[in-house]
Amino acid sequence: MKNKQDKNTDMSEKAIDLELVKQAQKGDIKAFELLVQRYQQKVGGVVSKLIKDYHEIQDITQDVFIKVYKALPKFRGDSAFYTWIYRIAINTAKNHLVAKGRRIQNSDIEPADAENFPSSFEHQNFDTPDAEYERQEIEKVVHDSIADLPDDLKKAIILREVDGLSYEEIAKEMDCPIGTVRSRIFRARDAVDSALKPLLQNEQKRANYVR
Amino acid sequence: MSDKSNEQISNLMDGELEINASKFLLKRMATDESLSNTWDSYHLIKSCLQKESREPLIIDVAGLVCQQLSHKKCSSIKHEIISTPPHIHRWLKPVIGVGIAASVAIMSVFMLQNQQVDGLQSESYINVAQNNVVKPIKTTISANVATSGKIIVPPPSLSRFPSVSAGNSYNYNQDFSHTVNMPYLLIINQKSDNRQLSPMRIKDVSD
Numbered sequence: 001m002k003n004k005q006d007k008n009t010d011m012s013e014k015a016i017d018l019e020l021v022k023q024a025q026k027g028d029i030k031a032f033e034l035l036v037q038r039y040q041q042k043v044g045g046v047v048s049k050l051i052k053d054y055h056e057i058q059d060i061t062q063d064v065f066i067k068v069y070k071a072l073p074k075f076r077g078d079s080a081f082y083t084w085i086y087r088i089a090i091n092t093a094k095n096h097l098v099a100k101g102r103r104i105q106n107s108d109i110e111p112a113d114a115e116n117f118p119s120s121f122e123h124q125n126f127d128t129p130d131a132e133y134e135r136q137e138i139e140k141v142v143h144d145s146i147a148d149l150p151d152d153l154k155k156a157i158i159l160r161e162v163d164g165l166s167y168e169e170i171a172k173e174m175d176c177p178i179g180t181v182r183s184r185i186f187r188a189r190d191a192v193d194s195a196l197k198p199l200l201q202n203e204q205k206r207a208n209y210v211r
Numbered sequence: 212m213s214d215k216s217n218e219q220i221s222n223l224m225d226g227e228l229e230i231n232a233s234k235f236l237l238k239r240m241a242t243d244e245s246l247s248n249t250w251d252s253y254h255l256i257k258s259c260l261q262k263e264s265r266e267p268l269i270i271d272v273a274g275l276v277c278q279q280l281s282h283k284k285c286s287s288i289k290h291e292i293i294s295t296p297p298h299i300h301r302w303l304k305p306v307i308g309v310g311i312a313a314s315v316a317i318m319s320v321f322m323l324q325n326q327q328v329d330g331l332q333s334e335s336y337i338n339v340a341q342n343n344v345v346k347p348i349k350t351t352i353s354a355n356v357a358t359s360g361k362i363i364v365p366p367p368s369l370s371r372f373p374s375v376s377a378g379n380s381y382n383y384n385q386d387f388s389h390t391v392n393m394p395y396l397l398i399i400n401q402k403s404d405n406r407q408l409s410p411m412r413i414k415d416v417s418d
Contacts (some may be wrong), residue, residue, distance in 0.1 A: 044269030
């Protein structure tokens with residue numbers, strides 16, 4: 001098991017963001033791409049709280065990250081990176097609605113509530129039929145792959161991704177060393193990734209999925 | 212791409228990788244396409260498991276954003292990022308101001324000195340104080356001195372501060388017995404202490 005001293009030398013998720021931000025501030029677009037990959041779902045999710053149309057969500061999510069990139073020199077790291085981009089996302093979405101002359105709903109969403117924001121209004125026809133089909137396809141592959149995993153891998157990945165437990169908490173829960181937890185979570189992700197690859201391999205298909 | 216690298220990516224995204232290894236891996240991911248694809252894929256899996264059922268699945272916005280940034284060249288943005296930080300401008304402004312003020316002051320000092328030198332030449336008298344006793348000295352520039360191309364010039368610092376010798380001042384009266392052409396320069400010895408007389412200087416400017 002990883003001892004306490006080793007644990008303190010781990011790079012926290014906030015530190016990872018800061019490291020990537022630092023690189024992006026030096027003009028490294030690739031580092032910025034890693035940040036976008038990390039937060040595109042969360043930002044898309046936040047934007048979708050205010051906007052219903054799937055294409056608009058995609059466009060605004062892109063705009064948010066362009067704005068984030070432009071504003072990077074101003075980011076000092078006083079707050080969490082996600083809190084910062086969350087505010088930009090909300091403002092961008094609101095401005096979009098104002099520009100379109102639409103009423104702004106749920107204007108008082110707080111960053112902390114963003115992830116647990118209740119679906120108070122249903123998004124009908126969120127996706128185009130094609131996008132909806134491919135979205136369902138991806139989700140099906142992910143969920144099927146998880147279901148097919150051995151129990152110990154399945155439990156480890158669910159405790160981590162769905163319940164949000166730390167590796168230490170999962171180790172206690174599963175009564176095993178942290179190293180084992182680390183290995184199980186990786187093997188679970190790797191298995192799902194292998195199942196997803198054929199689906200996502202074709203870049204054109206991915207682009208079509210987005211569009 | 213090795214399993215070890217993938218496992219490190221898995222640990223990294225959960226904040227479970229050691230700092231140095233994390234920094235190294237982040238730099239590798241920025242240059243290695245396959246590693247960044249794995250990073251993307253693992254985050255997609257996370258999102259699928261975490262998201263609400265009706266939330267849209269955002270895929271490859273990262274690629275589109277970076278494409279857009281590259282297409283716009285973003286050189287201007289990059290330039291903004293790398294350009295001189297604002298704090299340099301902050302201290303540069305007062306320095307420029309001080310520089311201009313200093314230049315103006317120096318210019319005015321030179322102009323003042325030139326005026327005084329002109330005054331000395333035209334009025335032909337200089338106040339001298341030596342050891343707090345001012346003695347009248349009559350200066351006559353004789354023809355042979357003039358023709359030798361030399362002129363004795365008392366320290367003009369005193370003349371710049373006439374109050375020092377006020378009351379006890381006497382004039383050097385130049386008595387030009389002959390009209391001579393004087394190719395001379397008056398040299399001003401700038402001593403801050405006007406009580407300390409600097410030695411007379413003779414300057415020959417003739418060829």
